[in-house]
Amino acid sequence: MKKLTIILLVIIFPFISLAHIGHYNKFNKIEMEIFRNGELIGYNYYFFKRNGEETTITNQLRFSVKLLGATIFQVESFGEEKYVGDQLISYKSKTLQNDKKKFTNLTYNNKSKKFDINGSSYSGEASNSSVLGNWWSHKILQADTQISPVSGSIKEQVVTFLGKKKINLYGKIYNVDHFTLKSKDMSLPKDKRLDFNIWYDQKNAMILKVSYSRMGNWEYRLKNFD
Secondary structure, eight states: OHHHHHHHHHHHSOOOOOOOGGGGTTOSEEEEEEEETTEEEEEEEEEEEEETTEEEEEEEEEEEEEETTEEEEEEEEEEEEEEETTEEEEEEEEEEETTEEEEEEEEEETTTTEEEEEESSOEEEEETTOEEOOTTOGGGGSOSEEEOTTTOOEEEEEEEEEEEEEEEETTEEEEEEEEEEEESOTTSOGGGOOEEEEEEETTTTEEEEEEEESSSEEEEEEEEEO
16 A cells, blocks of 8 residues: 555656756856737846856846837846855846836845745744745755745745646747645735746746636747746
């Protein structure tokens, strides 16, 4: 019976290698396009730089939603993550959402072994096991809590494996694992709640697509990486 249980667990739950920065040593850039209701509205780019044990990842995001030719919603954001080995040591971001400014400043505290956060939505500590909610790393599929890269807020999350699928992205077929990522507390207001579908490519250890519904149907699609 014990052997059968182990076999069933292997069948039901996919093997996701523990995420670490070394998985991304071959990448210099990851490009994702942002769609709303099937229309291309922006981009989310990640750039990787390395200096010995230190890795710096810059994140550029921009999109705008238009109605009858007028821009009704626009976001522009810049973020920078720094790692020494696999340890995130700092993160900072600035975001302009329409006319509202948001920010996150995070540092790793060597004494407490926690993150110190000063953000537009939260200031305080966070567990070292929390991850930034950026789509370049599949570590987000292995965490119980995530930190908003825009405002520094912390949300508990539940990740569920739905099955293996095939998806077509830009004319190429990928074998992927399909997950949902949802807030542990689903009573949160919808605009504060995590509620994503995520398609993950084990071969390249990369998230290929993310979708969610909020004022329309949104998708982040991996277009290119090198």
